[in-house]
Amino acid sequence: MILCRIGLLAVCGLCGLLSGCGANRAGHQKLIEIIVPSQDNPFFRAEADAAAKRATELGYAVRVDSHDDDAYTQDNLIDVAIASNAAAIILDNAGADASVSAVRRATRAGIACFLIDREISASNIAKAQIIADNDQGARLVAAEFARALKAKGDYAELLGKESDTNAQVRTKGFHAVLDKDTGMTLVSAQSANWSQSEAFQKTETILQAHGEIQGIIAGNDTMALGAAAAVKSAGLHNITIVGFDGSPDALAAIKAGDLEATVLQPAVAIARMAVEEADQFLRTGMTNPTERQIVPCELVTRENVDQFGVFERKSN
Numbered sequence: 001m002i003l004c005r006i007g008l009l010a011v012c013g014l015c016g017l018l019s020g021c022g023a024n025r026a027g028h029q030k031l032i033e034i035i036v037p038s039q040d041n042p043f044f045r046a047e048a049d050a051a052a053k054r055a056t057e058l059g060y061a062v063r064v065d066s067h068d069d070d071a072y073t074q075d076n077l078i079d080v081a082i083a084s085n086a087a088a089i090i091l092d093n094a095g096a097d098a099s100v101s102a103v104r105r106a107t108r109a110g111i112a113c114f115l116i117d118r119e120i121s122a123s124n125i126a127k128a129q130i131i132a133d134n135d136q137g138a139r140l141v142a143a144e145f146a147r148a149l150k151a152k153g154d155y156a157e158l159l160g161k162e163s164d165t166n167a168q169v170r171t172k173g174f175h176a177v178l179d180k181d182t183g184m185t186l187v188s189a190q191s192a193n194w195s196q197s198e199a200f201q202k203t204e205t206i207l208q209a210h211g212e213i214q215g216i217i218a219g220n221d222t223m224a225l226g227a228a229a230a231v232k233s234a235g236l237h238n239i240t241i242v243g244f245d246g247s248p249d250a251l252a253a254i255k256a257g258d259l260e261a262t263v264l265q266p267a268v269a270i271a272r273m274a275v276e277e278a279d280q281f282l283r284t285g286m287t288n289p290t291e292r293q294i295v296p297c298e299l300v301t302r303e304n305v306d307q308f309g310v311f312e313r314k315s316n
Contacts, residue, residue, distance in 0.1 A: 060279075154187045196223065216231075
């Protein structure tokens with residue numbers, strides 16, 4: 001059974017009654033609450049869909065919500081999960097520091113929390129923190145970026161939200177490669193806040209000031225696609241662009257030659273892992289002995305792009 005949200009009230013998709021009623025526990029199903037930043041963003045939608053599908057397969061009632069990267073909204077959703085007697089929460093959180101109190105509150109209420117994609121700045125509160133290896137992925141795509149540019153020339157960087165831990169880790173990973181033993185020069189670094197439209201505008205400005213750049217490295221695919229659109233709009237064809245995440249649109253852009261590469265952040269695999277670990281805990285009381293679990297990313301180029309699907313490697 002999957003529940004939908006209207007405001008801050010969960011409505012049962014089968015009976016139309018508010019959560020907490022007997023009907024939403026039909027068959028004694030335990031509720032798994034899934035909270036992601038956005039259901040409009042394809043990455044977050046993929047992890048929500050994967051988690052919901054796996055939880056449903058395992059016999060749980062499911063509710064999916066989004067906090068839009070707002071800690072206050074996240075706090076309200078956690079409170080609703082507590083009031084709904086959720087058995088577990090799968091959470092892609094709204095900030096490493098801002099989310100600690102919410103996760104602690106849910107844990108104290110007896111709800112097992114399994115974090116995905118983004119970690120929090122505290123240990124021994126969540127049952128698990130399952131995240132992609134953003135540093136490893138950033139180094140992979142930066143090395144491919146340097147290879148494509150023959151390790152020389154001027155380039156620009158588009159950063160994600162500066163408050164986002166993943167944005168910080170990725171840019172550090174980029175520069176661990178690009179600042180070492182290369183002839184590459186960073187001429188502009190600007191935050192486009194993970195946004196395609198903002199990346200388009202920022203790239204236009206960068207191109208006006210630095211028309212000689214050979215490449216653009218972006219902290220996610222959405223920004224990389226915005227940069228590619230701006231480059232195309234400017235009538236330029238010799239600027240190498242790479243992204244991060246492995247989104248379906250980025251895979252299509254790689255096939256079309258608009259992007260050079262990206263790295264797949266395995267959102268689907270991570271979401272499934274979290275649900276399976278939640279199920280194990282709810283059945284046995286046992287958890288993975290390692291709270292912070294790091295899942296490697298995979299480089300995607302024109303040579304192997306057909307091997308990947310919607311935020312996952314295709315099965316053979």
